[in-house]
Amino acid sequence: xxxxxxxxxxxxxxxxxxxxxxxxxxxxxxxxxxxxxxxxxxxxxxxxxxxxxxxxxxxxxxxxxxxxxxxxxxxxxxxxxxxxxxxxxxxxxxxxxxxxxxxxxxxxxxxxxxxxxxxxxxxxxxxxxxxxxxxxxxxxxxxxxxxxxxxxxxxxxxxxxxxxxxxxxxxxxxxxxxxxxxxxxxxxxxxxxxxxxxxxxxxxxxxxxxxxxxxxxxxxxxxxxxxxxxxxxxxxxxxxxxxxxxxxxxxxxxxxxxxxxxxxxxxxxxxxxxxxxxxxxxxxxxxxxxxxxxxxxxxxxxxxxxxxxxxxxxxxxxxxxxxxxxxxx
Numbered sequence: 246x247x248x249x250x251x252x253x254x255x256x257x258x259x260x261x262x263x264x265x266x267x268x269x270x271x272x273x274x275x276x277x278x279x280x281x282x283x284x285x286x287x288x289x290x291x292x293x294x295x296x297x298x299x300x301x302x303x304x305x306x307x308x309x310x311x312x313x314x315x316x317x318x319x320x321x322x323x324x325x326x327x328x329x330x331x332x333x334x335x336x337x338x339x340x341x342x343x344x345x346x347x348x349x350x351x352x353x354x355x356x357x358x359x360x361x362x363x364x365x366x367x368x369x370x371x372x373x374x375x376x377x378x379x380x381x382x383x384x385x386x387x388x389x390x391x392x393x394x395x396x397x398x399x400x401x402x403x404x405x406x407x408x409x410x411x412x413x414x415x416x417x418x419x420x421x422x423x424x425x426x427x428x429x430x431x432x433x434x435x436x437x438x439x440x441x442x443x444x445x446x447x448x449x450x451x452x453x454x455x456x457x458x459x460x461x462x463x464x465x466x467x468x469x470x471x472x473x474x475x476x477x478x479x480x481x482x483x484x485x486x487x488x489x490x491x492x493x494x495x496x497x498x499x500x501x502x503x504x505x506x507x508x509x510x511x512x513x514x515x516x517x518x519x520x521x522x523x524x525x526x527x528x529x530x531x532x533x534x535x536x537x538x539x540x541x542x543x544x545x546x547x548x549x550x551x552x553x554x555x556x557x558x559x560x561x562x563x564x565x566x567x568x569x570x571x572x573x574x
Contacts, residue, residue, distance in 0.1 A: 258321070258322055258323050260273050260303075260307065260321055260322070261300070261303065261322070264303060271524075273307060273310065274303060274306040274307055274310050275306065275309070275310040276306060276310075276515070276518075276519060276524060277519075277522065277524040279522040279523070279524060280515075280518050280519045280522040280524040281302070281306075283518050283521065283522050284302065284340075284515070284518055285298065285299070285302060287343045287346060287347070287518070288302070288336075288339050288340070288343065290302070290339065296324070296328075296332070300322075301332045301335070301336055302336060304318065304322055304324075304329060304332045304333070304336075305332060305333055305336035305337065305340075307321065307322070308329070308333050309508075309511075309512065309515075315329045315330050315333070318333075337507050337508060337511050338507065340510075340511040340514055340515070341507045341510050341511055341514070343514065344510060344514055347514045347517045347518060348419045348420065348421070348422060348513060348514060348517060349420065350420050350421060350447045351377070351414075351420070357377060357448075357449070357452070360376075360377060360378065360414045360415055361374050361375060361376055361377060361452065362374065362415075363414065363415025363416065364376035364377075364379070364415045364455070364492045365492075366415070367415055367491055367492045368488040368489065368491050368492035369488060369491060370488045370560075370561055371560075372488070372557050372560035372561050373455075373488065373489075373492050373557075375451055375452045375453055376452070376453060376454070376455050376470075376492060377447070377448035377449075377452040377453065377454060378412040378413065378414060378420060378421070378447075378448065378454045378455070379412065379413050379414075379454065379455040379456070379492065380410065380411070380412045380413075380436075380454050380455070380456050380460070380469070381410075381411065381413075381432075381456070381457060382408050382409065382410045382411075382432040382435055382436075382459070383408070383409050383411070384400050384402070384404075384406035384407070384408060384409075384428050385406055385407050385408070385409055385424075385505065385509050386404060386405070386406055387405055387406055387407055387505050388405065389405035396429075397427040397428075397429050397430075398427040398428050398429065399428060399429060400428030400429060401429075404428075405428060406427075406428035407424065407425055407426065407427060407428060407505050407506070407509070408424070408425075408426045408427070408428060408430060408432070408435050409422065409423075409424050409509055409513070410422070410423040410424070410426075410432070410435050410436065410439055411423075411513065412441065412454060415492075416520065417520065418516075418517050418520050418521075419513045419516060419517055421441055421447070422510065422513050423435070423439040423440065423441065424505075424506050424509045424510055425505075425506045426438075431459070432459040432460060433459065433460055433461055436460060436467070441467065442466060442467045445465075445466040445467060448468065452468065453468040453469065453470045453550070453553070454467070454468065454469050454470070455469075455470055455471075455489065455492055456469045456470065456471045457471065457472070458471055458472060458474065458475075461547065461549075461550075462549060462550040462551050462554055463547050463548065463549065463550045464548045464549060464550040464552070464553055465547065465548040466547065466548075467547075468550060468553070469550060470489070470550060470553065470554050470557065471489075471550075471554070472485070472486040472489045472490065473485065473486055473554075473558075480562070481558050481559070481561065481562035482558055484558075484561050484562060485554075485557065485558040485561045485562075488561055
């Protein structure tokens with residue numbers, strides 16, 4: 246890789262010296278070279294002026310990876326702080342603009358079948374062969390506004406946040422995201438105001454999305470299957486909850502920035518790019534969050550999915566569990 250003129254004349258930028266010396270970029274940028282190549286191809290940046298597309302992408306990724314201030318990043322790269330600010334905002338916008346290329350619901354019957362079979366494999370039971378995704382909300386740490394409304398961002402864990410509602414497939418890829426509600430809002434209320442709920446176009450009839458106990462169990466307008474409440478009675482319900490938990494994915498995400506919504510969206514896009522390139526870092530150990538068991542502000546007009554859940558529970562009780570590695574169909 247040819248070093249740009251900026252790197253040749255500025256010998257005080259070790260982070261770039263390591264990158265252009267073909268060292269592993271993940272310690273500095275959290276992305277492998279394969280993921281970086283995919284990102285740059287998707288962005289298709291053309292920089293006739295300024296620092297060049299590669300340098301600007303690396304500045305943006307370093308800022309994300311380290312969570313450092315613009316002042317710190319400017320010292321690391323030897324460029325003015327105002328330039329770092331401009332680069333971060335511009336590249337963020339460019340990454341968000343390619344969202345539709347990276348985050349999308351299954352578009353073909355074959356893709357949907359792949360996702361459904363994947364969830365049945367995770368659950369180790371064919372009763373989950375109609376699962377088309379797993380939904381959850383997570384809290385993104387942020388600096389609250391200084392206005393009186395800032396208290397609305399303090400969640401039940403007492404730190405300020407915004408909520409990312411995400412639907413993932415069986416491999417942990419984001420297939421739908423909705424960002425921006427303050428941390429004090431219940432997950433079910435965020436769901437009710439999301440495009441996924443309002444449009445009711447996914448999943449197709451006969452399929453459902455897995456959710457935890459913080460959501461209502463619904464059949465319409467959005468089919469959600471949640472576990473039975475704690476202290477469940479009966480072996481069948483206990484088995485159902487066990488298989489449900491195997492199929493359900495949860496990932497905690499944290500970030501801190503004043504322009505939080507586009508940055509969080511950019512991070513979900515980078516997540517999918519990394520998974521596609523096989524670029525997976527070992528997860529950090531985090532305390533398990535307590536699942537809220539109430540259904541919060543569930544829409545009273547929504548149709549309960551409890552009967553559907555009972556039907557699935559009956560299938561779980563009737564059908565023999567298939568060990569890992571065996572065909573579950």
